[in-house]
Structure formats: C-alpha cells, structure tokens
Amino acid sequence: MDTFITMSFPSEISYARLASNAASMVAEIFSRQVGIWEKRQEFCHAFELSVAEAFSNSVRNAANPETDGQIIICFSSDQNELMVSVRDTNPAFDPDIPAPDILSYPDRGYGLLLIRQLMDQVLYSRENDMNLLSMIKKAG
Amino acid sequence: MTVEEKKCHDLTIVSINGSLEASSVPGFMKSSPALTDSQSIVIDLAGVDFLDSSGLGCLVTIARKKREQGGDVRLACLNEKLRRVFEVTQAFRLFDIYDDAESAATTAANK
Amino acid sequence: MKTLIVIREKDYGWLSPFFPGVNPLVMPVCNKPFIEFLIDFSILAGSSAIRIISDGPLNEVERYCEDGSRWGVDVSYASILGNDSIETVIEKNRKYCADQRLLIISGYLFIRYENRQELRHCFAMASGGTLAENERGSIVLAGTPEITGQLPAATPFSLVEFDSIDNYFRLSAEILKEYPSPYVLPGYCNEPDCHIGRNVVIGKGAEIRKPVIIGNNVQIMKGAVVGPSAVVGSNVIIDRESTVSRSILLDNTYIGEQLEVVDRIAAGNILVDPRSGVSIAMEDPHLLSSLPGSAHIGSGLFRYLFHAIVALLLILLLSLPYLMLVPLLKIQGKWKTGSFTFHDIRQGKNLRFVMPSIADEGGIGSLAKALSLDRFPMLFRALAGTIAVIGSFPVEVSHRLEAGYAATGYRPAVFSYAEAEDWPVNAEDSAIVEQFYAAHGSPVRDMVLTIKAFLNRIHSKVQ
Numbered sequence: 001m002d003t004f005i006t007m008s009f010p011s012e013i014s015y016a017r018l019a020s021n022a023a024s025m026v027a028e029i030f031s032r033q034v035g036i037w038e039k040r041q042e043f044c045h046a047f048e049l050s051v052a053e054a055f056s057n058s059v060r061n062a063a064n065p066e067t068d069g070q071i072i073i074c075f076s077s078d079q080n081e082l083m084v085s086v087r088d089t090n091p092a093f094d095p096d097i098p099a100p101d102i103l104s105y106p107d108r109g110y111g112l113l114l115i116r117q118l119m120d121q122v123l124y125s126r127e128n129d130m131n132l133l134s135m136i137k138k139a140g
Numbered sequence: 141m142t143v144e145e146k147k148c149h150d151l152t153i154v155s156i157n158g159s160l161e162a163s164s165v166p167g168f169m170k171s172s173p174a175l176t177d178s179q180s181i182v183i184d185l186a187g188v189d190f191l192d193s194s195g196l197g198c199l200v201t202i203a204r205k206k207r208e209q210g211g212d213v214r215l216a217c218l219n220e221k222l223r224r225v226f227e228v229t230q231a232f233r234l235f236d237i238y239d240d241a242e243s244a245a246t247t248a249a250n251k
Numbered sequence: 252m253k254t255l256i257v258i259r260e261k262d263y264g265w266l267s268p269f270f271p272g273v274n275p276l277v278m279p280v281c282n283k284p285f286i287e288f289l290i291d292f293s294i295l296a297g298s299s300a301i302r303i304i305s306d307g308p309l310n311e312v313e314r315y316c317e318d319g320s321r322w323g324v325d326v327s328y329a330s331i332l333g334n335d336s337i338e339t340v341i342e343k344n345r346k347y348c349a350d351q352r353l354l355i356i357s358g359y360l361f362i363r364y365e366n367r368q369e370l371r372h373c374f375a376m377a378s379g380g381t382l383a384e385n386e387r388g389s390i391v392l393a394g395t396p397e398i399t400g401q402l403p404a405a406t407p408f409s410l411v412e413f414d415s416i417d418n419y420f421r422l423s424a425e426i427l428k429e430y431p432s433p434y435v436l437p438g439y440c441n442e443p444d445c446h447i448g449r450n451v452v453i454g455k456g457a458e459i460r461k462p463v464i465i466g467n468n469v470q471i472m473k474g475a476v477v478g479p480s481a482v483v484g485s486n487v488i489i490d491r492e493s494t495v496s497r498s499i500l501l502d503n504t505y506i507g508e509q510l511e512v513v514d515r516i517a518a519g520n521i522l523v524d525p526r527s528g529v530s531i532a533m534e535d536p537h538l539l540s541s542l543p544g545s546a547h548i549g550s551g552l553f554r555y556l557f558h559a560i561v562a563l564l565l566i567l568l569l570s571l572p573y574l575m576l577v578p579l580l581k582i583q584g585k586w587k588t589g590s591f592t593f594h595d596i597r598q599g600k601n602l603r604f605v606m607p608s609i610a611d612e613g614g615i616g617s618l619a620k621a622l623s624l625d626r627f628p629m630l631f632r633a634l635a636g637t638i639a640v641i642g643s644f645p646v647e648v649s650h651r652l653e654a655g656y657a658a659t660g661y662r663p664a665v666f667s668y669a670e671a672e673d674w675p676v677n678a679e680d681s682a683i684v685e686q687f688y689a690a691h692g693s694p695v696r697d698m699v700l701t702i703k704a705f706l707n708r709i710h711s712k713v714q
Contacts, residue, residue: 013163020161020190038317045221052192056162102230105204110193110229117228223328227310232330236343239329243345 004076011069011088013059019073020052023084026075030082034139043137046118047084050135053111054086058131061090081120085134092131095124143171149249151180153216153241157187160195168198175202178209180248184241186217191225203234214248216241252374252397253300253347254293254354256286257340259333260307262359262388265414269530270501270518274311275359276303279501280419281426281482282437282446282466285361286312290322291434292362292408296354296374297397300325302347304340306333337391351394358388361413361422365433369407376400385410420516420525423499424480427462436464448485466502557694558640561701562633562665565640573627576619585609585616621709629665639664641671641701666704 005026009015027047031040051073058071072087099113100106116122121136141158152174160168174181183199185191203213216238218226226232238244260267263275270278277284286303293301301324303312309328319326327347331340337357341348354374356362362383364370375397383390383406390410412418426434431444438446444462451469453459459471460478466485471477474492481495484502489495493510500506501518516523523530580586588607607625609616619625633640642664668688688700 016162016192017159017190020192038320041220042224045224048190049192049221049225052161052190056192056194059162102200102233105200105234107197107201107204108193110196114193114225114228118224223330224310226330227308227313230308233306233332235330236332236335237330238343238345240346243342247339247342 005074007073009055009071009073011059011062011071013056015071016052016055016059019055019071020048023051023073023075024048026084027082030075030077031139034080036139039140043139046137047082050115050118051084051086053115054133054135057093057111058086058088058090061088061093061131063091080140081136081138083134083136085132087130087132089130092126095122095133141168143168145172145174148182148242148245151182151245151249153182153184153245155184155187155241159190160185160188160198161190161192162194165194165198176205178206178211180206180212180214182214182216182238182241182244182248184216185222186219186241188222189219191222193225193229196225196229196231200231200234212236212248214238214244216244252297252352252354252394253302254296254298254356255302255304255340255344255348256289256293257304257331257337257355257357258307258359259305259331261333266359266416266419269416269516269523270521273501273518274308276305276309276312277315279482279484280361281423281431281434282448282464282484283434284315285359286316288361288434289356290316290319290324290326292364292370293354293356294322294324295364295367295370297371298324298354300327300347302327302329302344304329304331304344306331306335352397353393355391355393356388357391359413360385360388360390361411362390362408363411363430364408365430366407367433369403373403373407376402382406383408383410385412387414416516416523416528417525420499423482424497427464427480427482431462438464438466454491460496554639554694554697555636557698559634559636561640561698562630565701565705566627566630566634569622569624569627569630572619572622573624576615576622576624579615580609580619583615586619621711623666623705623708626665633665638662639697641666641668641697641704643667644669666701668700668704670707671700671704 007019007022009019024044024047027044028040031043036043055071055073062069069089074085074087076083076085095112097109097112100109115135118137119135120138123134123136125132125134141156141160141164144155144157146153146155154172154174156168158164169175183202188195199213199215206213214236217240218237226235226237236244258276266275266278276286279285280288290301301319303309303316303326309330313328316326329344329347331343335343337355341353341355374392376399377392378396379393381389381391387410411422413422426436428444431440431446436446438448440446442461445459446464448465448467448469450467451465451471453471454473454475456474457471458476458478459465460476460481463478463481463483465471465477465483466487468486469483470488472489472491472493475489476494476496477483477489478496480497482499483489483495484500484504486503487500487505489500489506490508490510493506493508493512495506495512497514498512499516500512501516503519504517506512506517514524514526516525521530521532577586586607586609607628609620609625629638630640632638639662642662644663644667688696
C-alpha cells in the first residue's frame with residue numbers, strides 16, 4: 001500500500017469535525033477514482049464517521065489533556081480498498097470492548113461499535129509507544 | 141449548530157441545524173431547557189447532516205432522563221446517514237421515529 | 252401507489268432459531284431473498300415506491316435492496332417499535348403515505364399468485380379494505396380506486412401458510428416444481444425446471460436431475476448427484492459421490508464426500524430435518540463429513556520435505572528476477588516493505604512477516620507482481636518450515652479472527668488454494684476452497700496446486 005496523504009491535527013475535540021470532513025472528502029476522491037457509484041455516499045459516510053469516532057476517542061483518552069499532543073491521520077489506498085489509520089501518543093486502550101446494551105440507555109461506548117460495523121477490517125496495534133488504529137474498507 | 145424551538149399542539153418541537161457531534165453536544169444540551177425538563181418533546185433532526193456516537197449518546201441521555209420523569213422524546217426526519225447510525229447501534233429500539241415532526245407532535249398530544 | 256411492508260421480529264420468530272446468522276428478511280426461498288418476493292408483488296400490484304419497516308435490524312435488507320433502482324422503484328426503510336399498532340406505523344410514516352393510494356403488507360407473509368398481469372388490474376380497481384389475511388398478517392389497501400370496472404370473481408393471489416420450517420421447506424419445493432414462472436427465479440434457465448447460476452463447475456459423471464436450482468460459484472464434484480428437487484445456494488461444494496435430493500443447501504455450505512442429503516436443509520454447519528424441526532450443528536464450521544486427520548495431508552517431515560522442495564525450486568527460479576527487478580523498483584519507489592502480523596494457530600503464537608507490496612503500474616511493477624516477487628521473502632519462511640507453500644491466506648491478527656479457523660485445517664502459506672483455483676478472493680468463498688483442499692490435500696497435489704497458483708498470478712497479469 002502506498003501512503004499518499006498524511007494529516008496532523010492538534011488533539012482537541014474542536015478539530016474532530018475537520019478531520020472527519022477531510023476523511024469524507026478523501027473517500028469521495030477515492031470512490032471517484034475507482035468508480036464506486038451507487039454506494040458512494042455510504043462509503044464516504046463510513047469514513048467520515050469512523051474518523052470522527054477514532055478522533056474523539058483519541059482526544060478523550062489523552063492522559064494529559066494539557067500537553068499539545070498531535071493526532072496523525074494517514075490515508076493509503078490499494079486498487080480496491082481505502083485504509084485510514086489514526087495514530088496518537090496516548091496510553092494503550094482495549095479495542096475489544098463489548099458493544100453496549102442499547103436497552104439500558106448507555107450514553108457512550110458506541111464509537112468502536114460503529115467503526116467495527118462500518119468498516120471491513122479494523123486493526124489495532126501499539127507501535128513505538130503510539131496507538132495505531134487502522135481501518136480498511138473495500139470498494140464495492 | 142443552531143437550535144430552534146416552536147410549539148405545536150402544546151408540545152415543543154426542537155429543531156437542530158448543523159452537526160450533532162462531540163464538539164457541539166455540550167452546547168446543544170445547554171441550548172434549551174426543554175431538553176432537560178420532564179415535558180415531552182419532539183426533536184426534529186431534518187437539518188442534522190452529521191451525527192456521531194456522542195450525538196447519539198446525548199439523544200439517548202435525553203430520552204432516559206425524560207422517561208424517568210414521565211415524559212418522552214420523539215425523533216423526526218432522520219436522513220440516510222442518521223438512520224445508518226441508529227441501525228448499526230440498534231438505537232432504533234429506543235425511539236419513536238417519525239418522518240414528519242408535525243405528525244409526531246400531533247399524535248403525542250392526542251395520546 | 253405506494254407500499255408499506257411491515258414485518259416485526261415476532262413475525263419471523265419461528266425462523267430465526269434455525270439459522271442464527273441469516274436475517275429472515277433476506278432468507279433465500281429458492282435462492283431468491285424472501286423480501287424480493289414481496290417487492291416483486293408490490294411492483295406487480297402497481298407500486299412505484301416501497302418502504303420496508305421493521306422493529307428489528309434492516310441493514311442486511313438495505314445491503315441487498317439498496318435504493319431499489321435495480322427494480323426501478325424507490326425503496327426506503329424505517330424503524331418502528333415492537334408494539335406499535337398499524338395506525339402508529341402509518342402516523343410514523345405520515346409524510347411518505349400522504350395523499351397516495353397505499354398498500355400495506357403486514358407480517359412475514361408469502362403471497363402466491365400465478366398470473367402477473369391480473370395483479371395490476373385487480374389492485375387498480377379494488378376499493379379499500381382488507382384484501383387477504385390470515386393469523387400471520389394481512390394485505391390491506393387504502394385510498395380510492397384508480398379505475399372503475401368489474402373485479403375478477405376471485406382475488407388473483409392468496410396467502411401461503413408460512414410459519415414453520417416444514418412450510419418453508421415445502422414451499423421451496425413447490426415453487427421450484429410448479430410455480431417458477433410467476434416468481435422469476437435467479438439463474439440461467441435454458442430448459443424448464445432447471446436454473447443454473449454463474450461459475451458452476453460440474454464434474455465428470457455428476458448428474459443433475461430436474462427440477463433443480465443452483466446458485467453461483469458452485470462445484471459439483473465427480474459422481475455427485477444433485478436433484479431432483481434440490482435448491483443449491485451460492486458458494487457451495489458438493490463433493491465426490493454425494494447425493495443431494497429433495498433438499499435445500501443454503502449459501503456457503505460444503506457437503507463432504509459420499510454423503511446422502513435427502514429431505515434436509517443444510518446451512519454451513521447446520522443440518523435441519525424440516526419434518527421434525529430438529530436441527531444439528533456440526534462441529535466443523537463448514538464440513539458435513541468429518542475431516543481426515545492431518546496425517547492424511549502428509550504430516551511431519553514428509554510434508555515439510557515436499558513443501559521445502561517446492562519453496563526451494565521457486566526461490567531458485569525467482570532469485571534472478573528478484574535481484575534484477577527489485578533494485579529497480581526500489582529506485583522507482585514502487586517497492587514498499589510493510590510488515591503484517593499473522594497468527595499461527597497450530598503453534599499458538601503470532602508471527603511477524605515482512606510482506607512487500609508492489610505499486611502496480613508500469614512494466615516492471617506488473618512483471619514483478621506477475622512473477623509473485625512480493626511473495627519471495629515468504630518463500631524462505633516456507634523453506635524454514637514456519638509456513639506452508641500452499642494453504643490458506645494468512646489471517647491477520649485482529650478481532651475478526653474466528654475461533655472456527657482452528658478446526659478447518661487453517662494453514663498459513665505463501666500461496667493460497669483459492670489462488671490456485673482462481674476463485675474470487677473474498678473471505679467466505681476462499682475459506683470454502685481452502686477447507687476443501689485442507690481435507691483432500693496430498694503432498695503431490697499441493698505441489699501441483701502451488702504451480703497452478705503461481706501460474707494463475709502470471710496469467711492474471713498477462714490478460
């Protein structure tokens with residue numbers, strides 16, 4: 001896979017929308033290139049929402065919200081899939097938390113559930129004291 | 141994000157315009173006392189173009205608080221993107237969802 | 252006219268326990284998803300827009316039907332709560348239902364009709380009211396008739412009893428035998444009672460007996476007998492000398508060798524006897540016959556030797572192109588090395604691999620990819636015996652890793668059986684091919700398939 005776009009954002013929640021809009025637009029460009037037609041909106045929304053969730057997770061997990069950490073978002077593509085990875089310097093987290101039980105009115109915990117459902121593949125790893133959450137979705 | 145309120149059959153319809161997500165949720169919760177009191181309301185989401193898990197969490201919280209106090213919240217006009225969020229999280233099991241805010245308010249008033 | 256299709260979870264509660272992974276709304280009836288029968292009916296009745304409404308999940312339905320453009324109608328979706336009355340359902344869809352003649356199909360119903368033309372006529376003339384109902388649901392029409400005229404004496408459609416696994420089973424057989432034409436079943440239909448999908452391979456001496464319907468990507472091996480009255484889904488293998496008759500095989504099912512499947516519904520590892528409603532889940536995720544032990548595949552030293560020889564041959568063959576092409580690619584920046592972590596279940600540990608990727612444009616990139624140079628570093632792993640030359644696609648470590656892999660001869664390898672057979676590589680399809688060969692592998696066969704996989708990659712680039 002060829003990394004082709006890298007973006008870096010301050011670790012503040014007010015930038016989440018910027019990051020997710022950017023993700024949506026990258027997905028839009030990719031889907032035009034590979035020719036996703038009917039499902040383009042769904043494809044772009046998956047990236048928009050997943051990046052928003054990953055981003056706000058990162059901001060929320062920051063050990064010390066005062067330090068000016070950065071959240072780095074990379075996009076890379078293959079002929080038939082787009083991958084976005086979100087990297088931060090926060091403490092490690094458990095990506096396998098169970099889905100919340102909706103009937104008990106949970107007010108949070110939907111983020112990773114959404115990511116897992118909208119993306120085809122989600123990989124979490126810890127490299128060089130950084131969290132790396134990679135999310136892949138296939139075209140079509 | 142902007143929030144508007146209007147009355148319909150003695151029921152408050154809260155219309156949201158913009159995106160309901162992590163950074164706009166705190167402002168939204170403070171925008172109207174109708175969101176936190178015990179009266180039933182209708183939240184019109186027609187103008188919401190983006191909803192994330194924080195936004196959903198806040199809707200769930202409003203519903204829980206209102207229902208604890210005997211009130212209710214109904215949702216109206218979810219677009220495709222919002223519906224997908226409700227579908228994936230199964231939040232559709234919690235809400236009365238209408239495709240039109242007026243009829244949500246009318247039927248709530250007649251109940 | 253617009254249609255509301257209202258189906259509640261409790262309506263299909265009888266079906267859900269049998270096939271836990273399948274949403275009953277897209278449960279295939281003669282290889283056609285259930286919901287499509289209702290969509291067809293709505294369209295034949297004159298609807299231009301259909302809204303599918305449920306208190307349960309709809310995402311699989313949405314994935315299948317999308318926006319309905321393939322049928323030339325608008326399909327939309329809405330959620331309700333489980334105890335909403337039909338009046339509330341209409342209120343909740345007030346905007347959609349406004350000022351239109353409305354057809355409401357409520358319940359998990361199967362509608363029988365024979366004459367497609369009559370339906371349109373009947374619905375245009377019928378005045379409002381309940382047109383059909385049984386204890387499972389109803390068909391209701393609201394609004395004023397579009398045209399006036401004499402209604403046919405009998406309604407041209409009726410509700411079929413559809414509330415037990417036995418009913419489902421009998422209905423499939425009945426549609427296949429007596430009513431294929433009004434419902435338009437999927438597949439190529441050159442002669443009556445015989446529908447065959449895409450990419451169906453029928454082995455030597457295999458017999459197909461009508462009536463039969465076969466889905467896409469199906470392998471019927473040597474000497475197998477399929478039919479009469481067999482519904483075979485997609486991504487199915489029916490192995491040597493097995494018989495499938497009066498049965499339904501749902502998608503992604505593998506029927507082992509010399510088995511007799513008669514009067515059964517098989518889905519993955521689940522076998523149901525429709526008469527008694529007894530269902531058995533097999534231990535293997537796919538196989539209906541027991542897997543031969545790994546000794547059969549050629550375990551230990553013997554197998555290793557074969558794989559090592561093949562790996563060595565490939566290394567010798569590829570080292571020259573590797574040494575020539577890779578530096579060029581590196582200069583061009585088209586050779587990227589990445590690493591992936593794979594899980595080796597047999598050893599119970601994670602293995603870290605260097606897995607290069609080649610940017611696939613321009614002559615050298617394509618040539619290198621055709622020669623499988625990206626797999627070159629992995630061949631040394633095969634030589635060292637950590638992985639096999641041919642087996643399964645290594646499964647990346649992620650939470651998607653299913654426990655089931657352990658039981659099915661999962662063997663991470665340089666090339667996969669799916670590549671050898673040139674099967675579309677997506678998780679479910681390739682898993683079936685891999686499992687087939689895991690059960691039938693022998694060292695010599697492995698060698699042949701490795702060469703095949705290697706040549707297939709060249710072939711796909713040359714095309």
